Amino acid sequence: MSQLTEPTQPVKMHRVKYDISYTANLGNFESAKINVGLEQDGLGHPDVTFEKVRQWVEENLEIAVKEVTSALKVN
Numbered sequence: 041m042s043q044l045t046e047p048t049q050p051v052k053m054h055r056v057k058y059d060i061s062y063t064a065n066l067g068n069f070e071s072a073k074i075n076v077g078l079e080q081d082g083l084g085h086p087d088v089t090f091e092k093v094r095q096w097v098e099e100n101l102e103i104a105v106k107e108v109t110s111a112l113k114v115n
Contacts, residue, residue: 057077059097062105064105064108074101076104
């Protein structure tokens, strides 16, 4: 019996990891380092997953920096 459908290429899995950090100078030789990162599995081309992960990380870093600097009263 012959195949009724064309064989399909398997979809490749990938994992994207992106992290970013921000260092705030607190003065008097002190600093606060804020890190935000995300690791995400995806299917297909990794560029799509990377853009989503990057957007999430950068948005959340901005939020974290505002919260931390506000709590520490850093300019």
